Amino acid sequence: MTNDKMAMYLLPPLFNAAVRAGASIMQVYKNRDDYDISLKSDHTPITIADRLAHKTIREYLGPTRIPVLSEEGREMRYDERRNWELYWLVDPLDGTIEFIKGNNEFTVNIALMENNVCTGAVIYVPYYEKMYIAGRGTGTFLKEGVAPDAAAEYTYDRIVAGCRQLPLEPDHEVLRVAVSRSHQTEETHRHIARLRERHPDLEVVEQGSSYKFCLLAEGKVDYYVRTTHTYEWDTAAGELILAEAGGSTRTLPDDRALRYNEEDLRNPWFVSRAKGCKV
Structure with missing residues (x-):
């Protein structure tokens, strides 16, 4: 605050x-x-x-x-x-x-x-x-x-x-990628396929709600990709919780910060990274 x-x-x-x-x-x-x-x-x-x-x-x-x-x-x-x-x-x-x-x-x-x-x-x-x-x-x-x-x-x-x-101490060695349990698209799957080319042993973690940001903040997952619409209230709290734990959230594909109180309350696609994630 x-x-x-x-x-x-x-x-x-x-x-x-x-x-x-x-x-x-x-x-x-x-x-x-x-x-x-x-x-x-x-x-x-x-x-x-x-x-x-x-x-x-x-x-x-x-x-x-x-x-x-x-x-x-x-x-x-x-x-x-x-x-x-x-x-x-x-x-x-x-x-x-x-x-x-x-x-x-x-x-x-x-x-x-x-x-x-x-x-x-x-x-x-x-x-x-x-x-x-x-x-x-x-x-x-x-x-x-x-x-x-x-x-x-x-x-x-x-x-x-x-x-x-x-964050807590990491409890895994392979790249762990979070995705929405109920909101996946072909773009989501293609994005993960590209990651898998460099990280063939990556694990996909399906999870609902903003709890994904919390898992990133804890260090239990490393990366989160979202290629369906979310709204500002879906991300504001989670983005700060992740950022203050050393992580980041950037829009796809233009790599910008999310903006709030826009006329259209829908967010663009985005990726979030836990502290230390270099992907």
Whole structure:
């Protein structure tokens, strides 16, 4: 975050909003016959868990007086948000398809954006009770054993206690390439084929949601290629979490930084690299 005072003031609501949203999600996840699935305007699915998590986050972050741009509020007009200096960028349930499939690979993403640059972020993985935290210029940290809790009220001191800084020591020797479990294209496969020419023993890791950024930040995978559309709320938190762990994210094929609060909220294709990845 931009300074220590802001971190101490804004990290608790950021953290607690994600934990509370995770509790909303897990309550629905336990009752898989009542997901209330429908389609959004882009033909992607939405469930009652998405709606409940969105409501939880908006209500909890409301007292900060910082506006919220969320996947479930995507219809907000560009003229209304284009001059925001500070805002929350939120995906209340990233990996809805994985949630519906029941494979546990879904996250809560919340990013604090300052002048359209992410300055603080969390990604919460409620099923695995893992919270990834990053502040610009202060590093990335992993806190485990964070159970979903609808009444979460973590203090700053409690949040930072027991956190481990990322990346961890690598636990593999071959190149590990992450891809989306549910969103692969021929371009994805061709890209991996080119990598395999130089790294014939590479391993492909299929994974849903922004958890891929977390695995990169930990050092459990080395490279992530995405050749289907994502949105700004899919990447903002994960990009900072990876960057503060020494990694990078660049667009394909033009090798530029991702940009935020654009009129069109869709991202270009991109690749992300873990710290030390030279591919």
